[in-house]
Every structure is written in structure tokens, then in C-alpha cells.
Amino acid sequence: MIKSNFPIRIVVADDDADDRMMIRDAFEESKLGNPIDFVEDGMELMEYLNREGKYANLTGQPYPGFILLDLNMPRKDGRTALKEIKESAELHRIPIVILTTSKAEEDIIKTYNLGVNSFICKPVSFDKLVDIVKTVGHYWIQIVALPPECQRMIA
Amino acid sequence: MEKTTSQVTYLKEADSSAGYAAPEKIPGMEITDVFAGADIGLALFDTQLSLLACNSLYRTLCGYLPKEAASGQKLQELIRISYSRMNVPVDEIEGKIERIVSSLVPGTSYTFRYSAPSGSIVEVRRRRLPNGTVVETAREIDTPVSGVDLSTQYEMIAEKSRSRLTHALEVMADGFALYDASDRLVLYNKKYVDFSPMAADIIMPGVAKEELLRESTRRGAFVLNGRTQEEYVAWRLERHRNPTEPVEVQQTDGRWILITEKRTDDGGIVGTRSDITELKLRELEMLRISQQLHAKNIHFDTALSNMVQGLCMFDNEQRLIVVNRRYLEIYGFSAEVVKPGITLRGLMEYSVSLGNYTTEEAERALLERNDPARLRIRTTIKQRLKDGRIIAVMNEPMADGGTIATYQDITEVEQNAETMLLYTQKLEHSNRELIDFAYVASHDLQEPLRKIEAFGDRLIKKYSDILPDDGKMFVDRMHNAASRMRRLINDLLSYSRVTTNAKPFQAVALDNVLADVLSDLQIRIEENSATIDAGELPVLEGDPTQLRQLIQNLVGNALKFKKPDVNPIVKISSSQIWDNQGLPQIVITVEDNGIGFDNQFKDQIFTIFQRLHSRNEYEGTGIGLATCRKIVERHGGFIVGSGEPGQGSKFTITMPQKQNSLEIAS
Numbered sequence: 166m167i168k169s170n171f172p173i174r175i176v177v178a179d180d181d182a183d184d185r186m187m188i189r190d191a192f193e194e195s196k197l198g199n200p201i202d203f204v205e206d207g208m209e210l211m212e213y214l215n216r217e218g219k220y221a222n223l224t225g226q227p228y229p230g231f232i233l234l235d236l237n238m239p240r241k242d243g244r245t246a247l248k249e250i251k252e253s254a255e256l257h258r259i260p261i262v263i264l265t266t267s268k269a270e271e272d273i274i275k276t277y278n279l280g281v282n283s284f285i286c287k288p289v290s291f292d293k294l295v296d297i298v299k300t301v302g303h304y305w306i307q308i309v310a311l312p313p314e315c316q317r318m319i320a
Numbered sequence: 321m322e323k324t325t326s327q328v329t330y331l332k333e334a335d336s337s338a339g340y341a342a343p344e345k346i347p348g349m350e351i352t353d354v355f356a357g358a359d360i361g362l363a364l365f366d367t368q369l370s371l372l373a374c375n376s377l378y379r380t381l382c383g384y385l386p387k388e389a390a391s392g393q394k395l396q397e398l399i400r401i402s403y404s405r406m407n408v409p410v411d412e413i414e415g416k417i418e419r420i421v422s423s424l425v426p427g428t429s430y431t432f433r434y435s436a437p438s439g440s441i442v443e444v445r446r447r448r449l450p451n452g453t454v455v456e457t458a459r460e461i462d463t464p465v466s467g468v469d470l471s472t473q474y475e476m477i478a479e480k481s482r483s484r485l486t487h488a489l490e491v492m493a494d495g496f497a498l499y500d501a502s503d504r505l506v507l508y509n510k511k512y513v514d515f516s517p518m519a520a521d522i523i524m525p526g527v528a529k530e531e532l533l534r535e536s537t538r539r540g541a542f543v544l545n546g547r548t549q550e551e552y553v554a555w556r557l558e559r560h561r562n563p564t565e566p567v568e569v570q571q572t573d574g575r576w577i578l579i580t581e582k583r584t585d586d587g588g589i590v591g592t593r594s595d596i597t598e599l600k601l602r603e604l605e606m607l608r609i610s611q612q613l614h615a616k617n618i619h620f621d622t623a624l625s626n627m628v629q630g631l632c633m634f635d636n637e638q639r640l641i642v643v644n645r646r647y648l649e650i651y652g653f654s655a656e657v658v659k660p661g662i663t664l665r666g667l668m669e670y671s672v673s674l675g676n677y678t679t680e681e682a683e684r685a686l687l688e689r690n691d692p693a694r695l696r697i698r699t700t701i702k703q704r705l706k707d708g709r710i711i712a713v714m715n716e717p718m719a720d721g722g723t724i725a726t727y728q729d730i731t732e733v734e735q736n737a738e739t740m741l742l743y744t745q746k747l748e749h750s751n752r753e754l755i756d757f758a759y760v761a762s763h764d765l766q767e768p769l770r771k772i773e774a775f776g777d778r779l780i781k782k783y784s785d786i787l788p789d790d791g792k793m794f795v796d797r798m799h800n801a802a803s804r805m806r807r808l809i810n811d812l813l814s815y816s817r818v819t820t821n822a823k824p825f826q827a828v829a830l831d832n833v834l835a836d837v838l839s840d841l842q843i844r845i846e847e848n849s850a851t852i853d854a855g856e857l858p859v860l861e862g863d864p865t866q867l868r869q870l871i872q873n874l875v876g877n878a879l880k881f882k883k884p885d886v887n888p889i890v891k892i893s894s895s896q897i898w899d900n901q902g903l904p905q906i907v908i909t910v911e912d913n914g915i916g917f918d919n920q921f922k923d924q925i926f927t928i929f930q931r932l933h934s935r936n937e938y939e940g941t942g943i944g945l946a947t948c949r950k951i952v953e954r955h956g957g958f959i960v961g962s963g964e965p966g967q968g969s970k971f972t973i974t975m976p977q978k979q980n981s982l983e984i985a986s
Contacts, residue, residue, distance in 0.1 A: 292777065
């Protein structure tokens, strides 16, 4: 396991305040302890990743260890943001996990085609959400080897 | 005897009354002395036609006995004696005498000849002098006489040409007759008599035309065609006396005679008559045919003018040949202007002047119509008139290069079509709204529901130690309500997806579908110790996803509505029948031994949200069977349910094996 100077960050993109609260609580419950950043739509996510606007101060910092991405969001939805990330030379290696209420087969196929790492439907109960967060966090933070730009300072 | 009469030919000669002065008395000389000394037969009758005197030569030549040709004897009596000796039938003699006498008016003379018993020809000249007395002379004419004088020779030459003429008249095919200025018959041939068989006995020299006509008419020789005898005779006489055009006469013997008459220079009338029966019959036949044609034409005209469609026909130069009333009505045309002969261009210009359409439209239509590619094929165009009416014009080329065009006012049809289009658009719009609703229901409605459940969850998890029992119970009920709403939304979605999410039809093996369904329901089947008794199922055309949902709902229902203490048995079977068009239909039956239902609800159970049981007894949203019906109906089939409380239910689906290929997935 590669030790880094910075704890691996997680970014959650979701326009629903309730869901953001629920996810935050679930992460707390899962005792993962990694810092979590929340953005409210695809536009803000791209600003965050490109270190623009209010996120300019993050320039040079490592990219998040993975992104939890909702699909249906205002301004720029998850599908468009996903496409932009995967087409970006800098960002395309960041793992992306879709967490959405959509169960449409079309969404599942389309997003896998675009290169998502996992597709998860938002569970009904909070307990299940805690399970999911625990599993996903454990997997991407502790089990897999992340690409270097997610762990180290970017020159 | 006929031979005898036919040998008698009468020639009438114009008589100069000036040459016949009354005999002058010669003193000391009796008239009989003069008679005895004459070398010709001579007889003199007074104005009452009584014989005054005659010589013996007269008696000899005419064949009278002295006592017959005695003084005081009537001329009529002498003629009678002659006819008797010539074997003329007794019943004809009186008429002939009468006509001879009546024609013997003062100033006329006759010459006639007959064969004397001796074999020589005797010429008798009978003349009535202006004073009313009658002189007859008789002489033998063809006894060869030597040393005859020149004038006698000339007379003989004239006599020969006369007899040639007589012969020619006899052999000619036409009837011939000559009337004198007082309209009495002078000369005629045998054919003339043949044409009037009913009047043969009265045809003789001297007979008046009027009498001849009157008598023949009285005897019914002619077809009067509705005229009285009097009118008929008057007509014939008029035509006879003022001859201009030939007259056609129809006889009761079936013959048609054409009479051609002409005035002679001396005021007489010469006429020929010929048999035109054959010609006339042909002519009448032609007339009959043309009348028939005319009648047919009238039928044709009636049919044309009563047609619902307007019709007109143009020749290969685009000139109007035929037009009907309806056509004029449609365009408001005047029959005075639009009549056979008008050109298509002229017609359209007129139509433009009436404001039916603009010049540009007319030019375009003409151009299209003259397009050689279009001239040989049937074309239909829709014409929109200024007043809003829409006319369907169908042009059909004819073999001779002309066209026949029909015109139908389809305004109403078109308006209906437009209304239909409007309805369709509205329907499509509401369909789109339904799809939008399905999306909203699937996503946006489920979002808050999930939150209610999640926060309820959290409330229990986090604060169950400080929440009183009834508080926990409220959260519990809230939870139940939320999950029930979730099921409702999901069922409603699947119901609406029958139309919004329909897939094109394909061949579906129902055996495989059933196997899939049973595998999905495996746990429930085992839990309920159910027996599934499935026969062989066929392949039919349909939407695989929907057919699966259909079978799943029905088998699922059979398991769900089981009797509490009885293991469910579900029988699935199929058969094939043919509809009244001979198309194969698949019948699928799903039967169970469950709680059944009262047959009075057999229609109600297919209505959405209709339930027969409380939620406490049997879970459900009341959408399952409604979805089943919707699926079956989309496949062009029907579903019926029957049941008996406590005895089980039976659902029968009938669907066509092959789907109409025009079915479009919406």
C-alpha cells in the first residue's frame, strides 16, 4: 500500500440536499474517515476537477480517489459530466461510481460504455446505504491501487 | 278471256271539235243512202246513245246481227254484246260499260282495235261530237291491200310504232298510266293493273281517276294510317293533280308503291308506279333502329345527368364531347357556355372568370394535364376552389387519345380527414404526456418516497430507545404506507408501459416464457407447496416482455389467491382455434383451485384499481389483471375470467397466432 502525504479525498456529486446529508451520515457511520467534498451538479464538479473558480486554490492537489456521481442533476447532468471526464486527458483515470435512483437499463448500458467503474442504485433504506458506502469506500480506498494523480501532488 | 281483253289497247286521241260540224242535210238524200255507199263501217247514235242508223259493213266488222244493230238500239247494249262475245265476265261488264259511257263526253273520241273472228284486226273509232251525238266508224286495218295510197301507208307506219310502244309498255317493270286533262284514264299497262289487284275490274279506259281512287279506297286497298277514307282520297287526289314529289303509298296487301306523276303538255297526267316494298321495309327497319338508338341515348342522358359525380369527356384535341349536369353544378357553369366543342383551355379560362380558381392555378393544371407522362395514366388531383370546396378530379385516358374526367365534391370527406388528423395529433400529444408522466412517476415521485422511507428508517435506528411505543407504531405505519405507494407506482408504471414501452412483435415460444416465469416464482411455488401442471404451449407472435408479464401475473394470481389450507394446483393449457376469417387463434387457459370469485365480478376484476379483497386478506394494487387485459388487447386478443367462490378461477386468453405486420410499436 502506497502511503501518501495527503489523505485520499472523495467527491460526491448530487443535487439533492437530503441525499447529500444521508450520504454524509452514511460515511460517518461507516467510520471511513476520509475527507468528502460535495458538489451540487455536473458544472460544479467540472470546476472542482479542473480547479477553476472557487476551487482554484486546490490547484496542484491530488485528484479525488473516486467520484460518487448522480445522473439526474440540473445545469449539467451526470451523463454529460461523465463524458467530459472520460474524454479529458488529465481526468479520465479517476474512478467513477454512479449512485442514482435511475434503474433504466439504458442508463446502465450507456454509462458503462462511457467507462464508469460501477453502477449502484440508491437504496431505499439508510442501513443499506451505510452498507454500500462502507463497501465502496473500503474497496477504493483500502483494496485497489489508485492511479498516482489521485494520491500525489500534481506538478 | 283475259287474253282477249289484254289485246285491247285504248289510245285516246285529241279531237278537234272544229273538224266535226253537225251533218248537214242534203236535199233528196236519206242518211241511210249515204251509209250504204260508204266503204267503212259506219254507225250514228243520237244524244241519248240510241242507234239512229248503221250500214251493213259496220255490222259485219263489229260482228253484230242485223236485229242487234237495229235502229233504236242503245250503244250500251251493243258494247255489252261485244263484251259477252269476248267472254268478259258478266259481273265486270256493267262497270266497264258505265265507265265507257261516262267518259264519252262530247268532244272526245276513242280508237280501239280488236281481233275479229276472221283473224283480221278491226279498228273502231268512236267519237262523240260536240252536239252529243256519237259516230262510230269501223274498218279492217291489216288486210294487205295493194295500191294503197300514201296516207294509208303513213298510217300503217304510225300504227306499227304504236304497237311497238304498246308492247314496250306491256313489258316494262313499272306500272304506267296516262290520264287526260279531265283526269280520266286513257292508257295503262298490265303492270298498272297488277299493282291494284283490288281494283282490277274497274280499271279501264275512260274511268275517272277520282272514281278509281274512291272505289279502291272503299274496298280497303290502302293503309289509311288513321285518316278517314275521305281524307285519304282527298290527299291522293291532291298529290295526283299537283304532282311534285313522288308519293309513297302503302297498300293493305303489304306492298309499298312509289307513284311518280307528271303533268303532260296537254294538261293530262302521266304516271309510273314501282314496287318499293323491299326498300321501304329496309327504311322502316332503319327508322326502328334509329328510334331504339334514340331511346338508348335518352337512357344514357338520364343516367349521365343523374350521376352524383360530375363527368366530362374530351377528345384527343382536348375539346369537350360529353358533359353532364352535375359537372356544371359543381363549377357553377352555364350550359350555354360549357357545351360540346369548347376547348379545355377555353373552359378553364371561363372557370377563372367565374372565380373558381386563379389564372396561375389554371395554367399549372393545364401544364400538368398536358404532361405527356400523365396523358397515358390515370391521375387524381385534389382541387381547392376559392369558396373552400375541395373537388377530386380523376382523369382517365381513353384509347383514342381523349380523356374522360370525373369530378367529385370531397369537401366533407376532406374535412373529416382533417378532423381525424387533429384528433390523431391530440392523441399523440396526450400519449406523449403519458410517457412524460411515466418518467415523472418512475423518477421524481419515487425520490421523495425513498426519503420518507429512509428518514423513517433513521428515526427508528437512531432514536428507538427514546421513542415511545406509539411513536414507533406511527413510524411503522408511515413505512407501510410508503412501501405500498412504491408498489402502486411500480404497478401503475408497468400498466402504462404496455403502451409506452411496447416492443415490436416477434415470434415468442410460450414454453420458454412459462419456464422463465416459473423460475422467477420458484420460491413462492415451493413455499406454498404448489403444483404447476403445464401442457405444451405454442409459438405465437407478440411482445416477449409483455407476454412474460401476462403469464407471470396470471400464475402469480393463482398462487396468491390460494385457499389457506389447500395446496395450490395451477393448470396451464393451450389449444388452437380459427376465427371467422380462417385465421389461427391461440387459446391459453390458466386455471387454479383457489378461492375463486363470484361471476358477477368477472368484468370488474379487469378494471384498474378494482379489488375484491381487503389488503389485510390479500396484498395487491388492483392493477395486475388490468395490465393483463391491456397486454392481450394490444395483441388483438381478449381475456375472460370465470370463477366460483371456493372452487377456483379460470382465465382464458384468446390471441391471434400471427400479428398484423402493420402493427407499429408506439
